[in-house]
Amino acid sequence: MNEVFKALADPTRREILRELRGGERTAGELAELFPLTKSTLSGHFAVLKAADLVQTEKRGTTVLYRLNTTVFQDVLIGLLGLFGEPDTHLKGESRP
Amino acid sequence: MNEVFKALADPTRREILRELRGGERTAGELAELFPLTKSTLSGHFAVLKAADLVQTEKRGTTVLYRLNTTVFQDVLIGLLGLFGEPDTHLKGESRP
DNA sequence: CTCCTATTTTGTTATTTCGCCAACTAACGA
DNA sequence: TCGTTAGTTGGCGAAATAACAAAATAGGAG
Numbered sequence: 001m002n003e004v005f006k007a008l009a010d011p012t013r014r015e016i017l018r019e020l021r022g023g024e025r026t027a028g029e030l031a032e033l034f035p036l037t038k039s040t041l042s043g044h045f046a047v048l049k050a051a052d053l054v055q056t057e058k059r060g061t062t063v064l065y066r067l068n069t070t071v072f073q074d075v076l077i078g079l080l081g082l083f084g085e086p087d088t089h090l091k092g093e094s095r096p
Numbered sequence: 097m098n099e100v101f102k103a104l105a106d107p108t109r110r111e112i113l114r115e116l117r118g119g120e121r122t123a124g125e126l127a128e129l130f131p132l133t134k135s136t137l138s139g140h141f142a143v144l145k146a147a148d149l150v151q152t153e154k155r156g157t158t159v160l161y162r163l164n165t166t167v168f169q170d171v172l173i174g175l176l177g178l179f180g181e182p183d184t185h186l187k188g189e190s191r192p
Numbered sequence: 193c194t195c196c197t198a199t200t201t202t203g204t205t206a207t208t209t210c211g212c213c214a215a216c217t218a219a220c221g222a
Numbered sequence: 223t224c225g226t227t228a229g230t231t232g233g234c235g236a237a238a239t240a241a242c243a244a245a246a247t248a249g250g251a252g
Contacts, residue, residue: 002107009105010240011098027199040241042200061198061249075175079168106210123229136211138230157219157228 001078004071007051012036013044017053017067024057024066100171103147108132109140113149113163120153120162 007013016030031041045065048054052071057064103109112126127137141161144150148167153160 005101005105005110009101012240014101028197031199036240037242038199039201039243043240046200058248063199072175076172079171079175108210124227127229132210133212134229135213135231139210142230154218159229 001074003047003051004053004075004078007047007053008075010044010047012041013048016041016044016048016065020054020065020067024064026062026064028062030065097170099143099147100149100167103143103149104171106140106143108137109144112137112140112144112161116150116161116163120160122158122160124158126161 012034015034019025019030019033027042027045028038030045031038034041045054045056048065049056053068054065055068057066108130111130115121115126115129123134123138123141126141127134130137141150141152144161145152149164150161151164153162
């Protein structure tokens, strides 16, 4: 979960995710959208992949990136954990 | 919004927010919960305050910190912006 | 096999971040 | 006023981060 928040901390990476809302894109297509080199973008892709925010598919010589919407739910739950009510009604300790 | 995500990127700061779910705490009370110096914690408080994630109230010689739940909504909307559907149904361009 | 094209990896540099200690300010009580 | 307690600020070093250029890898096309 820490990796997810760290990944979301960078504006470029958030913009990448925003672009992927429209559907899958190749690494090159994404790279063209930013005033950064391909290698820099490739590093950002790696961070997003490590955080499981994107999924990749290798098709021939290109790599497709797409959003992993499953993790969206995890982030939401994480946020609820930050701002929601403390779980005082639970039996066990939340932090033993 | 960038400051908010940056603030959430640090585990200590997220833990501070989690602690504040239980109600307001003084800077000293919060500092005791972490194996860090007061000055370090003070720095984290400043980041959280700059991101508008907490509100402060000076009472005598102590400073009370409390959660700013208003920003929670902003973060949610920001997340929906990242993972939700692109706003293709809107009239204007989203990025002119 | 050889040459492109697409992408990742590696090495380097500049900037930022996080932690500590020491010094400082502010409010209170004796 | 003097001393104490609560908290913030400034300076510094270590580690993480983000950017680039150049080299390396992997897949087709010919």
